[in-house]
Amino acid sequence: MRISCPHCGERDVGEFAYYGDATKVRPDGVSELEVFLDYVYPRDNPAGPHRELWYHLGGCRAWIVVNRDTRTHEILGVEAARKERKAAPQGAGAGRP
Numbered sequence: 001m002r003i004s005c006p007h008c009g010e011r012d013v014g015e016f017a018y019y020g021d022a023t024k025v026r027p028d029g030v031s032e033l034e035v036f037l038d039y040v041y042p043r044d045n046p047a048g049p050h051r052e053l054w055y056h057l058g059g060c061r062a063w064i065v066v067n068r069d070t071r072t073h074e075i076l077g078v079e080a081a082r083k084e085r086k087a088a089p090q091g092a093g094a095g096r097p
């Protein structure tokens with residue numbers, strides 16, 4: 001299997017480490033214990049397209065989200081796990097009213 005890293009291009013899957021389900025959303029710090037346990041432990045075992053979190057250990061060391069069909073291992077899409085920040089305005093007074 002080959003994964004196309006958004007930063008490095010297409011690479012062998014051996015360069016990547018699988019982390020898990022990318023659809024889980026971390027609860028805020030004031031959530032009940034049951035909510036946090038539900039975030040950490042139970043996992044679905046989907047057959048078909050699934051969003052997964054991977055780490056490019058042998059490359060740029062970026063976290064990426066891979067949309068992969070678990071039945072065929074076909075990669076349907078890859079994106080950075082974090083969206084790029086917009087560049088700060090340049091120059092004195094830039095961005096001020």
Ligand SMILES: [Zn+2]
Pocket residue numbers: 005006007008009056059060061062
């Ligand atoms: Zn990379």
